Amino acid sequence: MLTAREALAAIKAALEAGPTDGPWWGDFASMMRNGSPQVVEYFVRRDGDDISIAAEIVNPESGLPSEANAAYIAAANPAALRAIIEHVERLEAALRQCHYALDRWLDCPEDATSYDNAMQRAILAEATARAALEATK
Numbered sequence: 001m002l003t004a005r006e007a008l009a010a011i012k013a014a015l016e017a018g019p020t021d022g023p024w025w026g027d028f029a030s031m032m033r034n035g036s037p038q039v040v041e042y043f044v045r046r047d048g049d050d051i052s053i054a055a056e057i058v059n060p061e062s063g064l065p066s067e068a069n070a071a072y073i074a075a076a077n078p079a080a081l082r083a084i085i086e087h088v089e090r091l092e093a094a095l096r097q098c099h100y101a102l103d104r105w106l107d108c109p110e111d112a113t114s115y116d117n118a119m120q121r122a123i124l125a126e127a128t129a130r131a132a133l134e135a136t137k
Contacts, residue, residue: 008085008088011081011085012085015078015081015082015085019078020046020053020078021077021078021079022046022077022078022079022080023046023074023077023079023080024044024045024046024053024073024074024077025044025045025046025047025074026042026043026044026057026067026070026071026073026074027042027043027044027045027052027070028041028042028043028065028067028070029041029043039065039067040065041055041056041057041065042057042058042065042066042067042069042070043055043056043057043070044057044070044073044074054070054073057069057070057073094131094132094134095132097127097128097131097132098128098131098132101124101125101127101128102128
């Protein structure tokens, strides 16, 4: 089974290969059949492009055009994946800060009655909470 680290590494490698930048959109082509329009193909493209990034997107089980697969491929465009990776990396950095602050808090002398010690713990807790909150933006 693929781990999250392996998946992120594969996505980063694919992004470094230089795919067509996003955003991408799912679109379709239709034909008139029996007097009504019917979708004959789903594809993925960028606005303003006359050619698709991916075409003939189907459901492999039915062999029919797949709007869901086209929407999924379009949503996983390079711009979206870069944003997700950056968000994950900010969360990981915030988590490291939380671990560091917790380690410092646990290393404080056990004399929690002193004002200075209590203030130090409060400042560390506040800084940890702020860093974690900031990372999720």
